[in-house]
Amino acid sequence: MKTLMGYIAGLIFGLGLTISGMTDPARVLGFLDIAGAWDPTLIFVLGGAVATNFIGYRLVLRRLHPIFGERFQLPTRQDLDSRLIVGASLFGIGWGLSGYCPGPAFTSIVGLSAPLFAMLVTMVLGWFLARAITTRAT
Known part of the structure; x- marks a missing residue:
């Protein structure tokens, strides 16, 4: 049941991504182009996500445990380290x-295109490179 819920x-x-138009990279690039033809669409999608999560977490965490699990899996670390900052910067x-x-x-x-294919391939390569770097560092 847990796997089914993941699929759902x-x-x-x-x-949601498709209906909101967030699968179009031009929307994201338009949002980042604050000095040109700025497209504010992304801020509304992000705002909706933050509002939904803010309310949802407060309602869900009133329960003793999840419906399809034994315990909630929440992050415990609250510190900012160099790995988080570098990783977030590279992601951005x-x-x-x-x-x-x-x-x-x-x-x-x-709707696979050449730029999308290149991005997906290099993203997967980045995962492997990051794993190799972090494994060697520890």
């Missing part, structure tokens, strides 16, 4: 250069 959540996420640079966030990129795979 992914379906809702993908539908990649997002800004390509216009694709990983979620919308995977959602857009049905």
Whole structure:
């Protein structure tokens, strides 16, 4: 049942990204172009996500445990370390250069184009490179 709920959540996420137009990298790049033809669409999608999560977490965490799990899996770390800052910076640079966030990129795979394919391949290579770097560092 837990796996089914994951699929349903992914379906809702993908539908939301597609309906809101966030699978179009031009929307993201338009949002980042504050000195040119600025497109505020992304801020409304992000605002809706933050509001939904803010309310949802408060309602869900009133329960003793999840419906399909034994305990909630919440982050425990609250510190900012160099790995988080460097990783977030690289993520932001990649997002800004390509216009694709990983979620919308995977959602857009049905309309695969050369730029999207290049982004997905290099993103996967980045995962392997990051794993190799962090494994060697520890």
